[in-house]
Structure formats: structure tokens, C-alpha cells
Amino acid sequence: MKLDDWICYCYHVPLRKLLLFARREKPLRASQMSQCLGAGTGCGWCIPILKKIHAESTAEATFEEGQSVPGLPETAEEYAQARRRYLASGDEKNQF
Numbered sequence: 001m002k003l004d005d006w007i008c009y010c011y012h013v014p015l016r017k018l019l020l021f022a023r024r025e026k027p028l029r030a031s032q033m034s035q036c037l038g039a040g041t042g043c044g045w046c047i048p049i050l051k052k053i054h055a056e057s058t059a060e061a062t063f064e065e066g067q068s069v070p071g072l073p074e075t076a077e078e079y080a081q082a083r084r085r086y087l088a089s090g091d092e093k094n095q096f
């Protein structure tokens with residue numbers, strides 16, 4: 001996924017915003033990632049990804065353009081398809 005791809009579809013929050021928020025604000029808990037434009041407070045689909053971003057940010061990882069967060073699909077389309085499956089099934093296990 002690219003830095004400008006949305007992670008939270010409900011609030012249109014891109015990966016770049018979340019990474020910068022995590023780096024700048026250094027939230028103590030993953031749940032505080034929601035303070036970044038409300039990410040994760042809609043359908044809940046992106047919460048596991050927000051947790052991964054938070055975990056990676058606390059590991060002092062640096063992200064560059066074209067690099068993906070471990071555990072995320074390679075493309076925004078794969079991510080969007082996984083969300084559609086999640087919304088259709090309502091099953092948290094139906095991620096990627």
C-alpha cells in the first residue's frame with residue numbers, strides 16, 4: 001500500500017497521516033490512534049491495522065514511500081476487497 005492510501009475508509013484517513021500521528025504524538029495505547037481524525041471509530045474494520053501501525057511506530061521503525069507496514073496487503077485494491085468481505089460477513093476473522 002502507498003502512503004496516501006486510506007487505512008480508515010469510514011473517515012478517509014490515509015496511512016501517511018496515521019504514521020505521522022504515531023511518530024509525532026507517540027500514543028501510549030493503540031486505542032489512542034483514534035485521535036487521528038477519528039480513525040477506527042466507524043465500522044471497526046481498520047482497528048487491527050491501527051494496532052499494527054501503533055506497534056510498528058513504537059518499534060521506532062521508519063517508513064519510506066513504497067514501503068508497506070508488515071501485515072498490510074500490497075495494494076490498496078486488495079485492502080479494499082478485504083474490507084468489502086468484512087462488511088459483507090461481519091466477521092473479524094475475514095480480514096486478509
Ligand code: FES
Nearest residue numbers: 008009010042043
Ligand atoms: S474503516 Fe476505519 S472505522 Fe471503518
